[in-house]
Amino acid sequence: MIVTAELRILLFLHSTMIEVSAIEVHTPSEVVAVNGSDVKLSCTFKSTQPVSDQSVTVTWNYRPPNSQAETSVFYYQGTPYPQEQGLFKGRVVWSGNVVKRDASITLLKVSPTFNGTYTCQVKNRPDVLGNHGEIDLKVVNKVSVSEIGILGAAVGGSCAVILVILGIIMGVKLYKRRQKEMMDIEVYSVGKSDLY
Numbered sequence: 001m002i003v004t005a006e007l008r009i010l011l012f013l014h015s016t017m018i019e020v021s022a023i024e025v026h027t028p029s030e031v032v033a034v035n036g037s038d039v040k041l042s043c044t045f046k047s048t049q050p051v052s053d054q055s056v057t058v059t060w061n062y063r064p065p066n067s068q069a070e071t072s073v074f075y076y077q078g079t080p081y082p083q084e085q086g087l088f089k090g091r092v093v094w095s096g097n098v099v100k101r102d103a104s105i106t107l108l109k110v111s112p113t114f115n116g117t118y119t120c121q122v123k124n125r126p127d128v129l130g131n132h133g134e135i136d137l138k139v140v141n142k143v144s145v146s147e148i149g150i151l152g153a154a155v156g157g158s159c160a161v162i163l164v165i166l167g168i169i170m171g172v173k174l175y176k177r178r179q180k181e182m183m184d185i186e187v188y189s190v191g192k193s194d195l196y
Contacts, residue, residue: 023047025103025122027133033110034142040095041135043103043120047127051098053078057123058096058103062088064116073118074105087113112139 024046033039041060049055058076063069073088075081080094091109096102103122107114120133 023122023124023127023130025120025131025133027120027135029134030136030138032138032140033107033114035111035139036109036142038106038108039110039137040104040106041118041120041137043096043105043122043133045101045103045122045124047101047122047124049124049127051101051124053098055124056098056103058098059121060092060105061119061121062116063119067116070119076103107137110137110139114139 025043026045027041027043031039031041043058043060047056054077056077058074059072060074061070062073063071071086071088072083074083074092074094076094076096076098082092082094083089088107091107093106093108095104095106103120114137116137118135118137120135122132
């Protein structure tokens with residue numbers, strides 16, 4: 001069998017090719033946080049390759065609502081690299097552990113300006129292809145104790161009024177029924193005395 005030069009090159013390339021696997025990244029689709037609180041953005045991943053601090057890179061980006069422009073939030077490769085300027089300066093900490101396949105971060109003291117989409121991208125060479133996780137963060141204002149008290153008083157007051165009205169209605173019906181029974185007894189008594 002004669003092997004051509006082209007076939008030899010193809011066989012050589014095939015035997016030396018590194019198989020590239022796809023990494024799987026998982027995040028919740030939405031997170032709701034109270035204004036002023038700390039919130040963890042969870043990101044886990046699966047890789048077919050061995051995992052170490054040196055092999056894994058984690059990139060977090062942020063996209064504001066109604067925008068396509070992304071801003072870097074956080075980078076990790078063996079050590080955390082938080083942002084040193086902008087919205088996220090001093091507001092992001094590493095909460096993950098790549099050996100446990102966790103690439104999570106925590107945003108500190110969030111405000112409505114943090115609303116938007118956060119993407120978590122993980123690479124573990126040669127697992128560099130695959131999906132990335134997206135989380136829509138919604139920061140809401142917390143309900144104060146006075147608002148809860150007002151709501152409770154309104155609901156309690158409404159229930160009390162309804163109970164009073166029901167009590168009056170039942171009392172009137174009972175009163176009318178007794179009056180009718182008394183009238184029936186009197187009519188019966190009067191009718192009986194006429195017979196004698």
